Each structure stands twice: as structure tokens, then as C-alpha cells.
Amino acid sequence: MQFMLLFSRQGKLRLQKWYVPLSDKERKKISRDLVQTILARKPKMCSFLEWRDLKIVYKRYASLYFCCAVEDQDNELITLEIIHRYVELLDKYFGSVCELDIIFNFEKAYFILDEFLLGGEAQETSKKNVLKAIEQADLLQEVSSFAVDRFSAH
């Protein structure tokens, strides 16, 4: 996978994960153009399209579009499953996830994504294991903040 974008129906970016090195300017341009292209598509259309020289896989969940750019050899159908798995993870974590959850807790959305994918590939295929890891990390975060607040000098 080269990148993943989450955006609303008004075209506002909610998450952008890039797995290829591109400058901020380039990223902005790609996001803007791609978002417009996808928003222009009709609902009955196919989830796949060729855009520039990339294969794009996208799916809409409620008010959010999940969009991935994959390489030529990647299986588009399984990419749809990857997107779906990510949504399921968010759903489990936030409890019936909606767009607002992702807006207000964007950093958590990133953390979850980073436990599921690494370098653009799935690192864990078990839903349970991903969620367990996140849970543990969250716990660690709490503990460390607590400990530092209580005992640290600086």
C-alpha cells in the first residue's frame, strides 16, 4: 500500500497515512485531487479505479470515505477486506464508531492503524491481538503519566 486517506463527504481529511516518501506539498496535491475525483463518483460505481498510475480502492462507511492506493500486484478485493478490518477495529475500540470519534481522537485512530498495518502491509491478522496490543499500550500510557506526575522531579 502506498497511502491511506480518510475523508468526509465534504472533502475534509480525517486521517492520512503515507507509506511512500513525498513532500508535504506533493501530499497535499495528491490528497486534494484524489478526494475530488472520488467524491465525483456516483454511488453505483465500482470501488476500484485507476488514477494517475495508481490503483485506488475505496469504500464509504457512513459519512467517511476510506481510500487506499495500492500497487499493481496487490489484490484489490483483499484490500477491501483490509479496509473493512480497520473499520471493525475502530468500531470495537470506540464502541460503534462514528466520524466524530475519529475527529476527536485522531491520534488513537493512528495508533490503532499502526498496530494493524506496518509499512503498508498487515502485521496482524487477528482482531483480538491488535486490540489487546492497543489496550496494553493505552494502559502503559496511563501508568507512565501517573508515575511521572506522582514521582518525577522534572
Place this chain on the structure above:
Amino acid sequence: MPAPIRLRELIRTIRTARTQAEEREMIQKECAAIRSSFREEDNTYRCRNVAKLLYMHMLGYPAHFGQLECLKLIASQKFTDKRIGYLGAMLLLDERQDVHLLMTNCIKNDLNHSTQYVQGLALCTLGCMGSSEMCRDLAGEVEKLLKTSNSYLRKKAALCAVHVIRKVPELMEMFLPATKNLLSEKNHGVLHTSVVLLTEMCERSPDMLAHFRKNEKLVPQLVRILKNLIMSGYSPEHDVSGISDPFLQVRILRLLRILGKSDDDSSEAMNDILAQVATNTETSKNVGNAILYETVLTIMDIKSESGLRVLAINILGRFLLNNDKNIRYVALTSLLKTVQTDHNAVQRHRSTIVDCLKDLDVSIKRRAMELSFALVNGNNIRGMMKELLYFLDSCDPEFKADCASGVFLAAEKYAPSKRWHIDTIMRVLTTAGSYVRDDSVPNLIQLITNSVEMHAYTVQRLYKALLDDISQQPLVQVASWCIGEYGDLLVSGQCEEEEPIQVTEDEVLDVLEGLLVSNLSTPVTRGYALTAIMKLSTRFSSVNRIKKVVSIYGSSIDVELQQRAVEYNALFKKYDHMRPALLERMPIMEKTATNGPTEIVQTNGETEPSVVESKHPPPVTQPTNQANDLLDLLGGNDVVPVIQTTMPTKPASAGGELLDLLGDLSLSGGPPPAPAPSVPTSQPSFLLDGLSSQPLFNDIAAAGIPPMTAYNKNGLKIDFTFERANPNPNIAVITIHASNSTEADMTDFVFQAAVPKTFQLQLLSPSSNVVPALNQGTVTQVIRVLNPQKQQLRMRIKLTYTLKGSAVQDLAEVNNFPPQSWQ
């Protein structure tokens, strides 16, 4: 200073902004606060501030001043700080920043941290955006972690290794030992990432691939794992709609594809499992189809037995009938890949594919169109063309150009009859005329000239189409050209194919003149129309009308039209005797791969204005060239008539006889034009100055066809040198070199040639009409001979010149052509 506001608070506040300006103001205010907080080196709230900065960055605002702060967070001991720090690094720093490298040390430390979640953060960041330098520095650490027993870390290390290898391929070797036992893991995360790592290595290095095939016996291992996945019962942890770990299955199938490609043993070893997966996978949900899709791709790529291949194509056929358009799309894409190798199997699904032309989705339509063209053959051409033409009618403009080109190509290859071919072309021109590519116009014209018996029919249909609609330029251009060429057939009402229409000369000229004045006509089209009108002056009797039109355009604002009109005018006034020869029927143009008739015409390249050359399609420039040869307006008042003999094949003569030279000279209607004594000012660009006696084509010897002496009598020697015209090997380009060993110049030198009827000949302008005495120079002239049947070349030549006041004339036969010149 009060504590900086919390992240959620900020988000809430910003969202209340009603205008862009209001939002910008809030952001700027907050950024200022954050900046001063950074300046104060506030550790407690740094994390919160960076998080806010990241939010604002996502909204599109600049956040570069936070880059160094991310580094400080990463270096902190608090896990919270590290988490946000690494996130910030991945969002704000890319490898082009210098700051990026400063992370290396922190990452190194964190890779060795006591807490696996910290190690995980480091591995994730490195694997996401590590630069080549960082990868080089830290590869050793990653390799260490690849061997750990902690599966949480092992799986991350595997994907991190993939990234390292992509960035620094030379480091691939160092990870090889660690891959030894990867596949014996039980943990699916490790298995999945290991398969990805092995795939990356095999794809990048053929040596690795061979190693894994032979030494590691990867294929049996993978087959075993895959089998377990399929056979094992329900496993809640990895289940997706009743299928066990589809992600892993798909990756294994992909790796098997790479291992099995071009390798018989590996392919055989995986035959059974592929058949099993192909037949047993549930197809009701997307996930099952995803696996089937990957399976099909693998079957098609390896050396599978034919039964398996048919199974694969049938799966694709079923996909085509699936309600889910994603599945249909994927099927069409795969079929497109396999149509070359398994053509017959794909043909069986032709009707379903053609149905997909009517799909609503653009991507599916495009795929279906490409696939349909790939499936057209001699047997199904009529039916397929009907569907494709219907598609052309109704499709979106973005498809029309490609579809039209495809139709032309297919029609050319498989047309069952010439009439069908012409009809199909007509259909495309009338329905999608304005989308047809520019290069189709000359190609079509060339096609039409080749269908000799259809000329009357073609010109009639084109004429009728013009009456209906003159807006589609390619159609209009082809039609004007044909009317100019075959107008005589049009008015004589001779048409075998269909009911001949009654058209008068005036009506035809009305139409052509209409094109000239219409707003819809482009300048190029107007050029075509004017030339067509001019050509009709030798075919129609209403010459006066044509003269009037031509003279009107002599003062046209359009420079191109003006030039043509002036030249044609001059043709009427001064060179009327040459007019029939110049404007006679075009010879059949030979087919060249890319440019069509351009090949013939380019050798005519006199010093024409480049505007003419580039703008006008070649068939039109030929008569224009001839006019220019005469008039050479650019060169001032020097006029050099050129003897241009094109020998049309004489259909009536009995088999194989040489043509009667005099009888077939197309310079009818008067004595051969007397060459003007002045020196020609226009030279074909690739012929050197004729005064040079150095053989022009030294490289011909290198090309292997030896030169020959064709004639040697009374002091006049004529040598032939040969060259093959690229790209058409059926054309021989002969250059004659005439030299004179007598004491006096041979003036008014004219060389003429005739060939048997299976050949076509084109004679270009000579370098001069004076052959200097005592071998002081040569006159050169280029002959192009088309020899499609590769028959033995023979030629009859006629020479005329004046020597010491008396006219000399001689005929000769040339039979000693070297075999390479015509074989």
C-alpha cells in the same frame, strides 16, 4: 502562564468556527501560544502541544516549527511522549528533512528498550519512513529482532526488514539466516509478515528465488500451511465470514505464484492445493472471492496443467455474472491479462464480456471494450463489430477516440469484404467523426485508394454523408479528398454496389465550395476542399467555374489557402499543359506501418514552406508539391519544371510484358515539357548537390546491394545504386548517376523509365538537366520501385539529351539488376 488548552478542547473550539477566516484566526492564535510554549522548553505540556499541532496540520496548516519538538518527545522517557513524538515524526518529517536523521539514535535506543511497546513504536516508525541512511545504520538491530522469540516484535521486525530491503537492496543478504525458521511459527501475525518478507526477497533477487525453491523447499512448507488453514475447523480468532485467515491465504497464494512461475517442479507441487482452493472456497462473500481471485492469478501465471487453467477461466466467467460490480471489474482485468495466452478459453465468455459494454460503471466499460477488441477475430467480426459500433454510438466521449481506433484496426485485420470495410469506416466517421484521431484520416484515405473496385461506391456514400453533416472534420476531410479524386465516378453515376445517385458537376462543386465558406470547417479542411476542387478541373468539364473559385481564394486571408490558390491559378495560366499530368489519379499508396503515405511523399521534399509540410496530411501535399516544383514561389521567379512520371499499372496488357514506354507515358496532351535551361533552385533535401561525383550512398555498399551499370553508350553512362526504403522492404530506392565522358556537355538531359505491370514506379526530380562533359559531374535522380510480389526487376529506360546541337534519343532495357534489389 496558564496551562495550554487540551487537545479535545481545541478541536471543539475550532469546529465552532463558521468561516474559513474565523478558523484561520483561531489557528494562528493557538499556534502563537504553542510557539512560545516551545520556546520556554516546557516539558510537561510539550506532548499536548504537539498533538494540537498535528491536528492543525491535518486541517492543512503549516506545522514545521514542531519538527524538532517531535524529536524531543521521542527522546523523552514517558511512553505518552514517545507515542505522540513518533506519530509526529511520521506525519511531519519525511526523509527529505535534515531533522530526520537526528532520529536515528533515538530509534536505536528504543529498539533495545525494555518495554516491547516502545520497541514496537521504533520498529513501526523505521518501517514506515526510514531513509536509506537510517536503514543502513539500524539494519543490524532489525535483524536481531527478527530472531527474537517474542512474536509481537518478530512480526514487526519482519515488515521493517521489508522496508529496509526496499530502501537498501544490498542488505537483503543479511536477513537470509533469520528467515530459516520463520514459517514454523504458529503465530499468524508472524506467518503473514514472514510470507511478505519472503515474497519481497524472491521478487527482488532471482538468486534468492532459486535458493528458496531448492534449498529451503519453500513450496511444500507453504502448501502445508495453506492446507491447514483450509482444513482446520472454525478458528474464531482468524475467521472472516467462515474463512480462516483470508489475508494469510492470499499472501501465500501470491508467494506460490512467484515460486511456481517458469518452474515445472514447483508448479506441480502446488497443483493439488490450487485445485482444492479453487473448488472449495465459499463464493458468497467478497472475502471468498478475494481468495479465488488470487488463486486464478496464480494458476494463470505458473506452469499449470490445462485442466486447472480451464477451471481458472471458468471462475472468471462466473465472476463476470456476479452481481457485485467489483467482482466483474476484477474478472475483466484478469481476462484481459490472459486473453493472449488462453484465447480460446476466453472466447467462450465473449457474449458475457460484450454485455459488460452496457454496464454503468466507467471502469468496467473500459475493460470490457479493451477485452472485446482483443477477442475479435475473423469468425466473429461481423457480430462483434455490430456490438462495438453500437457501443461507439452510445458511449461517453472519453471512450470514443479509443473505440474508433480499435474499430479501424479490427476492421483492417479481419474485414470480410471490402464493402463491409468501407461501410464500417463510414459508420465510424458519421457517428464518432469528431473523435477520430488525426492520423486516421491519411490511413483511411490510403485504405480507400487500395480498394479500387469500391471507389465509386465509396465516393457516393461519402458524398451523401457530406450532404447530411459537415461538422465532423475527419469525415469531411476524407470525403473532400475522395470527391476530388473520384468525382468523375460520382457524376457519371456508375456504381455497382448500390443504386447510383444522380449528381451534377455543379452540385458537387456547390458542396465543396460550401465547405470552403462554412464556419465549421477548420483551415485544414478548407485546404482539402480547395485541392479537391482543383483536382476536379481535370475530371469535370466546368473548368471555368473552378478557375473562378481558385482565383477568389488567391486573396484569402488564410495564408495556406492563399498560397494554394495562387499556385493553382498559375497552373491554369502558365502550365495548363501540365495540369492533367499533375492532377491525375493517385497511384495506390503502399502501406507503411506508421505513417501511411508520408513515406512516398517525403522524398518530394522540395524547398516548401514548412507550414505546408507539417499541417497538411500527405495525400494532399503530393499535388501541392508538384505545383511547388513548378512555381517555387519562395525562390523568386526561377521556375523549374520537373519531369514527374508516375506509371500507373496498366491493367489491360497481357501477362508480364514490359509496358510500351511511349504509349504509357502519362505526359499526355502535348509534347514532353521542355526543361528550362536554368539551374534548378529546389533540390530534394537528401540528395547532395548533383555536381558532386562522389557516390552519394556509400553506405549502400555496406547495405549489401552492389551498384550496377545500367547503360553505357556513346559516352553516356548510367549507374544505378540501391537502397532499401525503411520500413517497407518492398520498396527499392534506386539512384541513377548519369555521367558524360564526351567532350561536350549533354544538355536537356531527360531520363525516363518504365516497369512491368506488377511493379509501381515513381520518379523524382533530377538534380540537373545538364550532364557535364568529361565526367566532371553526375546528374542524379531517384527512382522508387514498389515490388510487392518480389518479382525480378526489369526496366526499360529512355534517354534524351542534346549533344553538340543535335538531339539524341535512345531506348534500352535494363535486366541486370542484382538479385538483392528485388528479393
